[in-house]
Amino acid sequence: MSEHRLKTSLGRAFGAAPTPARRAARWLDRNLGGSSILREELRHIFPDSWAFFLGEIALYCFIVLVATGIFLALFFHASQAVVIYHGSYHPLSGVPMSDAYSSVLDLSWNVRAGLLIRQVHHWAALVFVAALIIHLMRMFFTGAYRRPRRINWLIGLSLLLLVGFNGLMGYSLPDDLLSGTGLRIAFSITESIPFIGPTMATVLFGGDFPTTGIIARIYPVHIFLLPAAIAGLLGAHLGLLWLQRHTEFPGPGRDDRTMVGSPMVPQYALRTTGYFLLLAGVITAFGAWLQINPVWLYGPFRATDATTSAQPDWYMGWLEGAVRMFPGWDIQIGGFLLPAIFWPAVVLPGLIFTPLFLWPWLDSLALRDNRFVNVLQYPSQRPGRMAVGAGFFTFLTVLLVGGGDDVFASAFGWSLPVLLRALQILVIVLPPLVAALTYAIARRRSERWLVS
Amino acid sequence: MSDDARQTHAAPAPSGENGAPGGHGPRGPGWVPTWPATVGLVVTLVASVGFAVSFIRDASTQWLGGFLAAALLGIGLALAYWGRDLAGDEVISGPYPVPHEDAEGRAALGDALDQSVQVITRRHFLTKMLVFAGGVFVLSQVVLLGALGPRPKNSLRTTSWRAGSRLVTFDGVPVTRDTLAAGTFLVAFPEGHLDSADSQITLLRIGADPHFKTLAGRESWSPEGYVAYSRVCTHAGCPVAQYEDQAKVLVCPCHQSTFDLMNGAQPVAGPAGRPLPQLPLAIDAQGNLTAQSDFTVPVGPGFWDEG
Incomplete structure (x- = not known):
C-alpha cells in the first residue's frame, strides 16, 4: 500500500x-x-434540459443528410437526356424517360442498400425541418432570442429558409411526375413577380418551361451551393453558441452571470454522441420500414401528364395551402397583369418571415427591455408573446390543412368548395380567437406564478 | 439523480471502492446497473454482423435497414445511458461571458478602429475611387446572369398552333368530325408538336347541348359542337386533367381550380382567376378538325407584361 x-x-x-x-x-x-x-x-458547461436537444436533432439530421447524400451522388445522373428504360422495375420497361429519373430507378432497385439510403436521406430531410421549427418555437416561447443571442436567431431563421429550399430542390431532382409538377408551379410563381418575373423565370430555368437543363442546374445547387451555405451558417451558429454558451432555465444557483450544468467531457460528450446515434437509428428505421416518395409509381415527368392529388413535402404544405386558398384575384393594371398567385406565393412568405426576423428587436422595443440575459423565461411568463406565437402557429396550421384540402374532402366525403370556403374563413377568424384564448389562460397562469 | 445531488457542485459519482458502477463491489447508495449499456452494445454487435450479412446476401431494404437501425440504436442507447447514469452526475457551475459594457473598454475599441479607418480614409480621393471602382466592378458581374438563360421574347405568348394546324391525339392520329360522340372528350395537340406543353388542349364535343353558352365573338369557333380549351391551368400551369361529366367542369389536380365548360371555361371554384383560353376550330374539306389560328390570348399562368 x-x-x-x-x-x-x-x-x-x-x-x-x-x-x-x-x-x-x-x-x-x-x-x-x-x-x-x-x-x-x-470543462465547457452544458446545462441539462431536454429542450436543448432540439437543436442537436437538427444538427445530427444534417450529418445524416451529408453522409447519405454523398452515397446518392455516386449514382445519380443529373441529365435530362432521353433514355429507354430497361431496368429491374418492369412496369416501366420500354418507357422513354430522362437519364436522371432512370438513374433514380436504378439506385432504388438495383444498387444494394440504395433504396434504404435514399429513404433515410428523405426522412432525415423531413425530420430536419421539423426539428428546426420546434427548436425555433422553443427559442421563441422561452425568450432565448433576447440579447446577446439576436444574431444567432437570425442565423437560425436563415438556416430554416435554406434547409426548406434545399428540400424543395432535393425532391425536384428525381425528375418524376411529382417533381416536375413542383418545378412547373415554381416557374409559374416566378413568372408572377411584377416587372422582373417573366425574365427571372426564363433566366433561372434556361428558357420557357419545360426546359431540358433544369435538373443539371438544380443539382450543384442542391449538393454544393446550399449545403455549403448551410454548413457555414451552422458553423457560425455553433461558434456563437460556444462563445456565448447555452441559456439555462431558472433554478437554484443560476442567474444571468452564472451557469450550472454538466462538463462537456465526459458526461455531455457521451450523452450527445449517444443521442446522435439514437437519432440516426430512428431515422434509419423510418427509411427501412416507412416508404417515402416511391418515384417509380409516379412515372417520368411529361408536361402533358397530370397526377391526382399532387402534394409537396410537409414543410411546403403551408405555402401549398395558401396558394390553394387565396381567391383568384388577377388584377389588370393598364397593360399589365398582376396574377393572384403572387400574393400567397411571394408576398405572404415575406409577410411571415420579415416579422420573424425582426422579432428580437420588436420585442425589446415593445418592452423597452434591452438587458443582457442568459436565464430563460417560462412561456406563460409572457402572456402577450404566447398569444402572438399561438395565433401565428394557428395561422400556419390552417394553411397546412388547406394544402391537403382535396385529401380531407375525399376522405371525409365533404364538398371541396365548401371546405375551401370554410378554411378561407377559418384562416382569418381562428388565429385571433386562439391568440385571445391563449392570452387569457397564460395571464391567469402567470398571475398564479407570480403569487407563488 | 435527485435534484439534491445536482446542486452539489462536482459531486463525484458513486465510484471507486464503494459501489463502483459496473463493478462487482457492494451496491451502495446511488449504485447504477450496467446491464442496459451491455445489452445495447451486444445488440450493436449482433446487428452489425446482421447488416453485413444481409448486404452480402442482397436482402430486402427492411432487413438491411432494420439491422442498421438496431446497430445504431444499440450503441446510441449504451452511450446515452453511460453519459447520463454511469458517468456520474457531475454538476459544475461557471460564469457567463459578459460583454464589455464598460465605457473604458468600448472607448479603447473605438479608438483602435478609428485609427485603422483613418489610415485608409486619409486619402480622400483614393477612398472615393475605391468605392466607385469597387461598386462598378460588383455591378458589372451581374451580366454573368445573362449566361443562364434567354429573356422570354415571345415564348410565353405563343404556342405551336397555327392557322390550319390539324388536331391529333396523343398517338398522333388526326381528329376528324366523327372521332367524338356528343358528351365525350379527348386531349389533342397540333400535328407535329406532340411534345408541346403549352399547346395541349381539351377537345370536347358538346353536340347540341342547350346549356352551352357561345360567347360573343366566338360564334364560329365551335363547328359541329366541337369546342377546344387550353389544357394549361391559368393558375399555376398544371395540366387541367380531371373532367367531371355531371357538372361539365374541368378540375386541375394541383390546386383544384375548376372551369365551367358550358360557359367559356370561366373559373367557378378554386384559385384560378382567368378562364382557360379557347382555341378557334374549323373543319377542313377532308373532315379533319383544324385550328383557325393560334390562341387569341396567352395560355397558362399569368405574367406581368401579359395584360
Whole structure:
C-alpha cells in the first residue's frame, strides 16, 4: 500500500505515467500549443434540459443528410437526356424517360442498400425541418432570442429558409411526375413577380418551361451551393453558441452571470454522441420500414401528364395551402397583369418571415427591455408573446390543412368548395380567437406564478 | 439523480471502492446497473454482423435497414445511458461571458478602429475611387446572369398552333368530325408538336347541348359542337386533367381550380382567376378538325407584361 502511494507521488513529481491521453495532450501542445485553453474547454458547461436537444436533432439530421447524400451522388445522373428504360422495375420497361429519373430507378432497385439510403436521406430531410421549427418555437416561447443571442436567431431563421429550399430542390431532382409538377408551379410563381418575373423565370430555368437543363442546374445547387451555405451558417451558429454558451432555465444557483450544468467531457460528450446515434437509428428505421416518395409509381415527368392529388413535402404544405386558398384575384393594371398567385406565393412568405426576423428587436422595443440575459423565461411568463406565437402557429396550421384540402374532402366525403370556403374563413377568424384564448389562460397562469 | 445531488457542485459519482458502477463491489447508495449499456452494445454487435450479412446476401431494404437501425440504436442507447447514469452526475457551475459594457473598454475599441479607418480614409480621393471602382466592378458581374438563360421574347405568348394546324391525339392520329360522340372528350395537340406543353388542349364535343353558352365573338369557333380549351391551368400551369361529366367542369389536380365548360371555361371554384383560353376550330374539306389560328390570348399562368 505504502509502496503504491510512493509510486503515485513520484509519478506526480516526475511527470505522470505516459497514458495514451497524456501522450495525446503532449502531442497537441507541441504541435498546436494552447493546451491550457483546450483543458478549459473540456470543462465547457452544458446545462441539462431536454429542450436543448432540439437543436442537436437538427444538427445530427444534417450529418445524416451529408453522409447519405454523398452515397446518392455516386449514382445519380443529373441529365435530362432521353433514355429507354430497361431496368429491374418492369412496369416501366420500354418507357422513354430522362437519364436522371432512370438513374433514380436504378439506385432504388438495383444498387444494394440504395433504396434504404435514399429513404433515410428523405426522412432525415423531413425530420430536419421539423426539428428546426420546434427548436425555433422553443427559442421563441422561452425568450432565448433576447440579447446577446439576436444574431444567432437570425442565423437560425436563415438556416430554416435554406434547409426548406434545399428540400424543395432535393425532391425536384428525381425528375418524376411529382417533381416536375413542383418545378412547373415554381416557374409559374416566378413568372408572377411584377416587372422582373417573366425574365427571372426564363433566366433561372434556361428558357420557357419545360426546359431540358433544369435538373443539371438544380443539382450543384442542391449538393454544393446550399449545403455549403448551410454548413457555414451552422458553423457560425455553433461558434456563437460556444462563445456565448447555452441559456439555462431558472433554478437554484443560476442567474444571468452564472451557469450550472454538466462538463462537456465526459458526461455531455457521451450523452450527445449517444443521442446522435439514437437519432440516426430512428431515422434509419423510418427509411427501412416507412416508404417515402416511391418515384417509380409516379412515372417520368411529361408536361402533358397530370397526377391526382399532387402534394409537396410537409414543410411546403403551408405555402401549398395558401396558394390553394387565396381567391383568384388577377388584377389588370393598364397593360399589365398582376396574377393572384403572387400574393400567397411571394408576398405572404415575406409577410411571415420579415416579422420573424425582426422579432428580437420588436420585442425589446415593445418592452423597452434591452438587458443582457442568459436565464430563460417560462412561456406563460409572457402572456402577450404566447398569444402572438399561438395565433401565428394557428395561422400556419390552417394553411397546412388547406394544402391537403382535396385529401380531407375525399376522405371525409365533404364538398371541396365548401371546405375551401370554410378554411378561407377559418384562416382569418381562428388565429385571433386562439391568440385571445391563449392570452387569457397564460395571464391567469402567470398571475398564479407570480403569487407563488 | 435527485435534484439534491445536482446542486452539489462536482459531486463525484458513486465510484471507486464503494459501489463502483459496473463493478462487482457492494451496491451502495446511488449504485447504477450496467446491464442496459451491455445489452445495447451486444445488440450493436449482433446487428452489425446482421447488416453485413444481409448486404452480402442482397436482402430486402427492411432487413438491411432494420439491422442498421438496431446497430445504431444499440450503441446510441449504451452511450446515452453511460453519459447520463454511469458517468456520474457531475454538476459544475461557471460564469457567463459578459460583454464589455464598460465605457473604458468600448472607448479603447473605438479608438483602435478609428485609427485603422483613418489610415485608409486619409486619402480622400483614393477612398472615393475605391468605392466607385469597387461598386462598378460588383455591378458589372451581374451580366454573368445573362449566361443562364434567354429573356422570354415571345415564348410565353405563343404556342405551336397555327392557322390550319390539324388536331391529333396523343398517338398522333388526326381528329376528324366523327372521332367524338356528343358528351365525350379527348386531349389533342397540333400535328407535329406532340411534345408541346403549352399547346395541349381539351377537345370536347358538346353536340347540341342547350346549356352551352357561345360567347360573343366566338360564334364560329365551335363547328359541329366541337369546342377546344387550353389544357394549361391559368393558375399555376398544371395540366387541367380531371373532367367531371355531371357538372361539365374541368378540375386541375394541383390546386383544384375548376372551369365551367358550358360557359367559356370561366373559373367557378378554386384559385384560378382567368378562364382557360379557347382555341378557334374549323373543319377542313377532308373532315379533319383544324385550328383557325393560334390562341387569341396567352395560355397558362399569368405574367406581368401579359395584360
